[in-house]
Amino acid sequence: MPLDIRNMSELPPIESQLARRLTEVDFATLGHYLEDGFCDPRLQRVAGSARLVGRAVTVRITPTDSTLLHHAAGLVGPGDVVVVDCGGDRRHAPLGEVVVNALVARGAAGAVVDGVCTDVDALRALGLPVYAYGTSLLTTKLHGIPDGGLNVPVSCGGVPVRAGDLVLGDANGLLIAPAARLAAVLDEALADDAEEPSIVAELYAGSPLGTLTGATATVQKLLSAAAPTENP
Numbered sequence: 001m002p003l004d005i006r007n008m009s010e011l012p013p014i015e016s017q018l019a020r021r022l023t024e025v026d027f028a029t030l031g032h033y034l035e036d037g038f039c040d041p042r043l044q045r046v047a048g049s050a051r052l053v054g055r056a057v058t059v060r061i062t063p064t065d066s067t068l069l070h071h072a073a074g075l076v077g078p079g080d081v082v083v084v085d086c087g088g089d090r091r092h093a094p095l096g097e098v099v100v101n102a103l104v105a106r107g108a109a110g111a112v113v114d115g116v117c118t119d120v121d122a123l124r125a126l127g128l129p130v131y132a133y134g135t136s137l138l139t140t141k142l143h144g145i146p147d148g149g150l151n152v153p154v155s156c157g158g159v160p161v162r163a164g165d166l167v168l169g170d171a172n173g174l175l176i177a178p179a180a181r182l183a184a185v186l187d188e189a190l191a192d193d194a195e196e197p198s199i200v201a202e203l204y205a206g207s208p209l210g211t212l213t214g215a216t217a218t219v220q221k222l223l224s225a226a227a228p229t230e231n232p
Contacts, residue, residue, distance in 0.1 A: 002147070003068070003147065003149065004148075004152050005068075005149065005150045006150060006152060008075050011055065011151060011163050012055075014166065018179060018182070019053055019079070021186055025189050025193060027051070027168050027170050030168075030175060030182070030186075030189050031175075032192065034181070037177035037181070038173065038174070038175050039112075039131075039173060040158045041173050043112070043114070043133055044133075044173065046117060046120055046124075046131065046132050046135065047117075047124045048110065048126075048127050048128050048129035048130060049171075050127070050129055051169065051170045052109060052129045052170070053109065053166070054080055054109030054166070055079055055081065055167070056080075056081055056161055056162070056164060056165040056176060057150075057163060058085070058149075058150070058152060058162070059083065059084045059085070059149070059150055060149040060152055061086060061094060062087060062143075062147050062148060063086055063087050063088075063140075064143060065145040066141070067142050067144050067145070069082075069084060069094050069099060070102075071150070072150050073102040076103060076106045077106060077107060078109070080108045080109060081108065081109050081110045081111065081112060081167040082103060082112070083156050084112065084114060084115070084154075085114050085161075086114055086115035090115055090134075091116070091136060092139060092140045093116045093117050093140065094117075094139070094140040095111055095113045096118040100126055100128055101126065103128060108128070109129070110130065110131070110167070110169065111131070112130075112156060112157075112176075113132045113133075114154075114157060115132065115133060116132050116133055116135055116136040117132040118135060118136055120135045151163035156176065162178070165178055166182055168182075
């Protein structure tokens with residue numbers, strides 16, 4: 001397929017209030033309300049320690065050629081997260097010290113590679129959140145193969161990703177979804193987080209978890225419904 005390069009100006013900006021509120025929510029709480037968008041749990045943070053909230057800039061490369069990624073690294077801006085689709089390759093590392101320095105210099109928020117990275121000690125020293133399946137000494141090259149795409153639909157951790165989607169990450173993993181999908185459940189998730197300290201306090205005061213959450217009442221109803229009825 002020929003190169004498919006789409007203009008960065010076509011990406012929707014992150015709404016500032018939504019971004020701020022997403023930094024306040026426990027990302028795992030969003031898992032109470034969403035099923036899709038959660039990346040393969042093997043795709044883990046290998047560098048950085050900060051929680052990640054940013055806008056996806058998608059890059060699709062061929063397994064051995066990172067030419068397009070080098071080009072994209074000069075286009076990102078503050079708050080962007082480069083999401084790299086390597087076509088299923090898990091051997092060649094397209095992301096290393098030089099590329100991540102380029103992202104840091106541009107103010108990027110993080111990087112996610114649906115594959116492996118290299119120079120992990122240097123990446124950890126830089127501190128930019130980087131997610132990958134692992135590390136490798138075998139790197140990509142600048143072959144200039146006329147294939148790949150920038151700001152095109154990609155796949156990452158088994159999740160379909162479109163440029164402009166929001167990328168959320170912490171030590172537990174990654175969630176990538178459209179802004180509207182996250183905004184739709186954010187109020188409930190923040191309310192849950194606000195209630196959690198009081199629930200924990202009640203647990204230590206002796207209340208059973210199932211009583212507090214309603215699970216025990218549900219189990220009792222299920223048992224009652226399953227109980228055989230006596231004939232008159």
